[in-house]
Amino acid sequence: MNRFTLIWRNLWRKPIRTVFTMLAVLVVFFLFTVLEGLRIALSLSDVGIEAQERLLTSHKVSLIMMLPAAYQSRIARLPGVAAVSHGTWFGGRYQDNPEFAQYPVVAEEYLALNPEIKLSSAQRQAWLANRGGAIVGRPVASQYGWEVGDRVPLRSSIWTRNNGSNVWEFDIEGIFDDTDAGMNAGVVLFHYDYFDEARAFGKGTVGWYVSKGDGSMPIENLMASIDAEFENSPAETKTNTEAAFAQEYAQQFGNIGLIVTLILSAVVFMILLVTGHTMAQSVRERIHEMGVLKTLGFTSGSIFRLTVLEGLLLILPVGILAMALGRAALAFVSGAMGAMFPAGLHVGTQSVVLGLALMLAVSLGSVLPPVIRALKLDIVALLRTA
Amino acid sequence: MATQLIQLTGVSKNYRKGRETVRVLDGISLGIDKGDFVGLMGPSGSGKTTLLNLLGGLDKPTEGLVEVDGRVISALSPGALAKWRSSNIGFIFQFYNLLPVLTAARNVALPLLLTSLPASRRKQHVNTALQLVGLTERASHYPRELSGGQEQRVAIARAIVSDPPILLCDEPTGDLDRSTADEIMDLLQRLNRDYGKTIVMVTHDPRAASFAHRVLHLDKGELGAPPEETPGAPGGTSP
Numbered sequence: 001m002n003r004f005t006l007i008w009r010n011l012w013r014k015p016i017r018t019v020f021t022m023l024a025v026l027v028v029f030f031l032f033t034v035l036e037g038l039r040i041a042l043s044l045s046d047v048g049i050e051a052q053e054r055l056l057t058s059h060k061v062s063l064i065m066m067l068p069a070a071y072q073s074r075i076a077r078l079p080g081v082a083a084v085s086h087g088t089w090f091g092g093r094y095q096d097n098p099e100f101a102q103y104p105v106v107a108e109e110y111l112a113l114n115p116e117i118k119l120s121s122a123q124r125q126a127w128l129a130n131r132g133g134a135i136v137g138r139p140v141a142s143q144y145g146w147e148v149g150d151r152v153p154l155r156s157s158i159w160t161r162n163n164g165s166n167v168w169e170f171d172i173e174g175i176f177d178d179t180d181a182g183m184n185a186g187v188v189l190f191h192y193d194y195f196d197e198a199r200a201f202g203k204g205t206v207g208w209y210v211s212k213g214d215g216s217m218p219i220e221n222l223m224a225s226i227d228a229e230f231e232n233s234p235a236e237t238k239t240n241t242e243a244a245f246a247q248e249y250a251q252q253f254g255n256i257g258l259i260v261t262l263i264l265s266a267v268v269f270m271i272l273l274v275t276g277h278t279m280a281q282s283v284r285e286r287i288h289e290m291g292v293l294k295t296l297g298f299t300s301g302s303i304f305r306l307t308v309l310e311g312l313l314l315i316l317p318v319g320i321l322a323m324a325l326g327r328a329a330l331a332f333v334s335g336a337m338g339a340m341f342p343a344g345l346h347v348g349t350q351s352v353v354l355g356l357a358l359m360l361a362v363s364l365g366s367v368l369p370p371v372i373r374a375l376k377l378d379i380v381a382l383l384r385t386a
Numbered sequence: 387m388a389t390q391l392i393q394l395t396g397v398s399k400n401y402r403k404g405r406e407t408v409r410v411l412d413g414i415s416l417g418i419d420k421g422d423f424v425g426l427m428g429p430s431g432s433g434k435t436t437l438l439n440l441l442g443g444l445d446k447p448t449e450g451l452v453e454v455d456g457r458v459i460s461a462l463s464p465g466a467l468a469k470w471r472s473s474n475i476g477f478i479f480q481f482y483n484l485l486p487v488l489t490a491a492r493n494v495a496l497p498l499l500l501t502s503l504p505a506s507r508r509k510q511h512v513n514t515a516l517q518l519v520g521l522t523e524r525a526s527h528y529p530r531e532l533s534g535g536q537e538q539r540v541a542i543a544r545a546i547v548s549d550p551p552i553l554l555c556d557e558p559t560g561d562l563d564r565s566t567a568d569e570i571m572d573l574l575q576r577l578n579r580d581y582g583k584t585i586v587m588v589t590h591d592p593r594a595a596s597f598a599h600r601v602l603h604l605d606k607g608e609l610g611a612p613p614e615e616t617p618g619a620p621g622g623t624s625p
Contacts, residue, residue, distance in 0.1 A: 001488075001495040001512075002505065108547040292483045295444060296497045296544075297472025299465050379444045383483075 008343060009312045013282070021278050022318045025362075028271045029319040030357060033326025034350040035264050041262070054113065055219070055224055057209040058244040062235040063089070066205035069196075075211055076230055080222045082214035085109035088207035090170065092154035094144055098279050102134075102188040103207075104195035113210050116179045123148065123174030129155070134170035141175045142335060150174050160200045168198075174288040210242070272358075276366035279311060283370040290374050291382025300375040309369035312360075319359040323352065391551065391584050392418040392441060397450035398607075399436050401485055410436045411605040415451070422549070423578045423585045425598030432604045434588040436554055440555045442475045443467045454552070472500045476545025476583075478574075482537040484529040484544075490536075491516065491525040501548060511588045515543035519573060535566035540571060546583070550578035553577065555587040559594045571597045 006353050012018055056077065059065035066088075075084045087103035087110070094100075103110075107128055119127075119135060124310045136146055145150060150172045160166045170190050178185035196203055199228060213222045223239040230237045240248075330345040347355075374382065399411040413550060416425055419477065439445040440452050443459045450458040452473065462470060477483075484493045487557045491512050498508040516522050519539040529537055538558060545553055551574050559567035575597050577583045595601045605608035 001499070001508065002497055005492065006496075006499070008486070009485075013487045096564045288483075292485070293496070294468065295442075295471070295477050295483075297468050297500050301465075301466045302556055318510070380439055383444075383479075 002084070003306065007306055010286070011310050011313055013286075015194075017278060017282070018314065021025075021275055021314060024271050024275045024278075025315055025318045025359075026325075028268050028275065028320045029322035029359070030227060030326045030329070031264055031268055032358065033323045033347055033351070034329060035268070036259060036347045036354070037326070037330040037345040039261055040347065040351070041345050053212065053219070054238055054242040055211045055213070055223060055226065056242045057211065057237045057239040058207070058245070058299075060227075060238045063208065065235070065239065066202055066207060067209065067259045069204045069206050071209060071230065071235075072203075072206075074361060074364055075209055075226055077165040078225055080213050080225065082212050083109070083113055084211040085113050085362075086192070086206040088195070088205075089156070089158070089190075090156055090168075090195075091158040092156045092188075094152065094154055095113040097144070099157060100140065100188075101186060102190065104192040105189050106192050111188065113212055114229065117176050118179055119174050119176040126290045127173040130171055130173055131194045132169070132171055132189055134188050135174040135176055135186050136172055137186045138175055138177050139186045139334070140188060141172075146172050148175060158204070159195075161198050162200050164200070168195075168381075179363070209237075243299055265331075272362055275315075277364055279314065279363075279366035280370050283307060283311075283374070284365055287374045287382055288385045291377075291379050294379045303372055304375060308364065308367055314362040315352075315359050319355065323347075323355050333341035344368070389420045390417045390575050391422075391455055392416075392421040392586075393451075393453040393565050394440070395451045397440060397447045398450060399433070399440065399445070400448045400596070410607050411473075413442070414609060415450075415604070418584065418586065420584055421578070421582050423575070423589070423597070423599045425563075425595035425601035426586060426603055426604060427590065427595055427606035428610075431451050433603050435611070437604065438554050438556055438559045438586060438588050442477060443471050444622065466500060468570050471549060473496060474552055476548075476550045476553045477540075478538070478541050478545050478555040478558045479574075480560040481532075482503075482529070482539055482541040482561075484537055486529050486586075489528055490521060490532065490540045491541075493529070493540055494562045495548050496544060497548045511547050512543075515547040516540075518546070519543045533566075535569060537560065538566075540572065542570070542577075546577065546581075551582075551584055553583050553585045555585065555606060557589055557590075559589065559591055564593075567591070567594060 057067075058072075059067055067086075069086070072084055072086060075081055085106055087105050090102040090104060091099055092102045111119070111124070123135065127135050134152075140146070144152075151169055153167050153169050154173060155166060157165050157167075161168065168190070190207075211226070213219060219226075219241065221240075226239045227237050293303055294300070330347065334345040342345060394414050394416040397411055397414040397416075398409065398466055401408045401410055410463060414437065422533055426437065428434050436445065441454075443452075446460050450460075451458055457470075459470060473561070473584060483533050484490075485496070488496070493513050494512045498511055501508075503511070512525075513522065516525055520541050521536060521539050521543065524536060524540075527536075529540070532540065538561075540589070542558075553574070558574065559570050562570060571594055574587070576583060585598075587594070589595050
């Protein structure tokens with residue numbers, strides 16, 4: 001018998017209540033972790049440093065409106081611009097799966113501007129050599145089971161071919177990793193020349209330009225100078241960092257994400273209240289026993305520590321287990337739906353710390369008020385309680 | 387010559403009841419010798435339990451001094467008082483006050499958690515205490531699995547496990563039938579006679595009081611008669 005035995009036995013005073021409380025804690029922190037993962041994925045808040053330095057220029061009115069291909073050379077000539085390339089939304093889907101990102105690009109330019117795309121030199125060469133070739137982000141390849149050498153058909157919701165078909169076939173020449181886990185992580189890249197030649201309309205246009213400054217001027221000035229270049233033209237532009245663009249893009253899911261987050265937060269909050277109430281009730285039931293312990297010579301401080309430790313023991317291990325399960329679930333979903341969540345579903349240190357803080361808050365918030373109230377009473381009053 | 391262990395000098399205790407101040411004890415002066423067995427009787431509300439609480443350092447007097455073994459305990463801080471209680475006082479309550487989540491042995495071991503004894507010595511002490519109250523075979527039983535008499539024996543084992551010189555008993559037989567009450571009183575008498583424990587026992591039961599060396603009567607917060615004039619049944623033979 002030691003003090004831990006006392007804490008442990010008190011914890012299991014009413015086993016069914018303890019088990020249900022632990023289950024509630026498990027559900028709360030599992031949901032919390034999954035929610036955090038979704039929130040981060042939908043907000044694209046952890047895009048890498050490359051995306052914060054790269055500029056993205058799109059049509060001022062909307063991303064779906066095209067820009068002339070001739071803008072590339074005009075942007076390239078602007079002072080402060082080191083490199084420029086472009087991409088276009090293809091809007092393809094594989095079989096009956098949801099639409100995901102594919103861009104026709106100028107291969108060498110695009111790879112130079114996106115150093116976070118890691119592709120073996122053999123696969124790079126193979127892609128450059130094959131006009132109908134494509135490279136694929138690993139999450140997409142994993143989800144659809146694609147391998148190098150496969151020929152895959154993509155059905156575009158926008159672009160029809162010269163022959164009237166909207167099915168485009170590509171040879172998978174490489175599978176790349178994105179070290180930034182950013183916007184490129186879950187895309188299919190293929191050759192713009194092949195695309196432009198084969199599409200039935202919109203020839204000579206691109207969806208957006210990607211550029212990078214040479215560091216000679218602040219990034220805000222460079223953005224302003226690009227947009228000024230096309231002011232009062234038929235296709236005015238809007239330039240932003242790729243990271244900011246990603247945030248805007250994410251806002252199309254943002255409302256759904258916000259609604260889901262609000263509903264689940266309410267659920268989490270309610271379960272937390274119920275859990276906290278149960279824990280507080282468990283402490284209140286023992287006020288008389290606190291009087292007995294004080295009679296035996298336990299100080300208020302030692303009873304306080306025993307009760308607080310019991311509260312922590314009830315919440316922390318289960319909460320940590322729940323967060324580990326939540327992370328495992330996110331990893332599983334991330335693997336199974338790589339195209340939908342190209343940057344992956346994960347929670348970072350900040351979320352883990354937030355989760356731990358929440359556990360401490362629930363634990364202490366439910367235990368402290370009744371125990372402090374009880375210990376303020378003198379022993380005689382404590383012993384009088386039923 | 388007997389050594390005085392407990393000395394109360396002019397002890398009064400007031401309680402606030404709403405706006406009213408109720409005087410529960412009024413200028414009590416009392417000496418209790420080491421090895422004495424004192425019965426404390428009186429009608430309900432006469433202040434018996436309050437006096438017992440003051441002796442055990444559970445409460446502080448409004449006026450006066452409570453001295454135990456030459457130390458004024460009424461002047462100690464709550465922390466010092468708790469420490470003093472753990473090594474000097476064993477409490478025995480009417481309703482046993484065992485923790486329901488602990489077995490008999492663990493209940494008995496509770497006061498030893500406040501000592502620096504190693505686990506093996508603590509276990510030894512617990513076994514000795516349980517042996518003394520005749521409950522070794524019930525060591526692993528929970529309070530709900532014990533009879534009232536057995537629960538009170540466990541409570542007594544808990545009270546003596548850290549070998550305090552004073553036992554304070556508040557109606558120790560109040561919840562027991564006659565034969566079980568006698569067993570408990572025999573046990574307390576043995577602790578007094580064979581182990582030299584000084585016992586102060588609050589009781590309503592004249593039969594239990596007859597086990598005491600002397601009986602004090604408390605009425606309306608005052609001791610009714612000098613202890614010498616209200617002797618109990620020295621030697622403790624059951625009536």
